[in-house]
Amino acid sequence: MFDSDAINLGFSRKALVYDAYGAEHPAIQWTRGVVRAHVLSLCEKADTPLPLREGPGVRAKLLELNAGTGDDAAYFAERGLRVHATDLADGMVAEIRRKIETRGLHSALSVQQLSFTELERVTGGPYDLVFSNFGGLNCIPDLRPVAEKLPLVLRPGGYVVWVIMPPLCPWELAQALRGRFRVAFRRLRRHTRAHVEGAYFSTFYFLPSEVRRALGKAFSVINLQSLSLFSPPAFMDGFPRRFPRLFRWLTQLDARVTRWPVLNSVGDFFMLTARYEGGEGEPLRLSAFSPTQRFSVPKDGRRTRRAA
Numbered sequence: 001m002f003d004s005d006a007i008n009l010g011f012s013r014k015a016l017v018y019d020a021y022g023a024e025h026p027a028i029q030w031t032r033g034v035v036r037a038h039v040l041s042l043c044e045k046a047d048t049p050l051p052l053r054e055g056p057g058v059r060a061k062l063l064e065l066n067a068g069t070g071d072d073a074a075y076f077a078e079r080g081l082r083v084h085a086t087d088l089a090d091g092m093v094a095e096i097r098r099k100i101e102t103r104g105l106h107s108a109l110s111v112q113q114l115s116f117t118e119l120e121r122v123t124g125g126p127y128d129l130v131f132s133n134f135g136g137l138n139c140i141p142d143l144r145p146v147a148e149k150l151p152l153v154l155r156p157g158g159y160v161v162w163v164i165m166p167p168l169c170p171w172e173l174a175q176a177l178r179g180r181f182r183v184a185f186r187r188l189r190r191h192t193r194a195h196v197e198g199a200y201f202s203t204f205y206f207l208p209s210e211v212r213r214a215l216g217k218a219f220s221v222i223n224l225q226s227l228s229l230f231s232p233p234a235f236m237d238g239f240p241r242r243f244p245r246l247f248r249w250l251t252q253l254d255a256r257v258t259r260w261p262v263l264n265s266v267g268d269f270f271m272l273t274a275r276y277e278g279g280e281g282e283p284l285r286l287s288a289f290s291p292t293q294r295f296s297v298p299k300d301g302r303r304t305r306r307a308a
């Protein structure tokens with residue numbers, strides 16, 4: 001079950017301050033940098049079975065789920081990718097539209113308002129890469145309704161890069177030493193109530209093994225690494241300002257060790273990359289699980305309710 005109305009309300013309000021918040025936080029900038037470099041490296045890799053960048057004038061096509069304000073989408077569009085950004089929240093979609101206008105990205109970046117549980121509505125596919133950053137996928141209890149529809153939007157040989165919050169974050173656990181027990185242990189229950197700009201909704205934490213299972217046999221995991229493991233996450237916002245050299249050193253430590261077994265699954269986030277090996281005509285494995293989509297966004301942008 002996910003509460004699309006509360007998510008829409010909270011993140012639409014958040015959209016107004018979201019980019020400024022990210023710009024102020026070295027931890028967010030560092031993490032975004034790692035993720036972006038990884039995505040670009042996949043798109044430029046020469047030895048992939050189906051090279052994503054096929055030649056001059058042919059651009060890799062990236063579908064972004066829960067794109068937020070489109071910060072990453074605009075970044076990739078400005079670096080030669082053809083990006084289709086999607087998000088559920090009115091305010092986030094408006095921010096993406098504003099970026100397209102102000103940065104003149106009409107030919108490289110498009111936007112569509114939808115939930116990632118409705119991939120059958122995505123236009124412009126198939127895509128070379130399906131990207132989700134910074135825990136948008138943690139807003140649903142089960143990843144299968146998203147994973148099972150990936151063959152509708154992803155071409156064989158293409159990739160998913162998903163950045164997801166795991167149940168174990170050492171910096172959050174360490175908050176117990178300061179008596180902040182709610183923060184310290186919230187992930188261990190695997191489910192918590194998130195509070196975003198006056199709206200409350202459920203958040204769920206996933207292990208990489210659960211993401212693998214959701215993706216199924218048609219996908220092979222080619223990279224797994226954690227993000228903000230030894231370097232402190234954004235909520236420790238005073239740390240980089242007070243200890244800039246130590247913060248830099250910890251990010252360098254992260255860069256060395258976050259692919260190691262066990263360490264690759266623990267941190268503020270993990271980034272899992274999988275290649276879609278499935279061929280054309282492969283049947284969709286839609287599970288009995290209902291994604292509890294409580295609304296759909298028709299093409300004219302008006303929202304209509306559907307039975308849960």
Ligand SMILES: C[S@@+](CC[C@H](N)C(=O)[O-])C[C@H]1O[C@@H](n2cnc3c(N)ncnc32)[C@H](O)[C@@H]1O
Pocket residue numbers: 002007008011065066067068069071072086087088089092114115116117132133134135136137139140
């Ligand atoms: C923490 S923000 C991350 C935004 C962006 N990916 C980034 O890197 O900054 C989470 C985003 O997920 C979106 N979201 C949550 N549930 C969603 C759903 N079911 N379908 C599509 N987007 C969703 C929210 O509207 C919000 O923009």
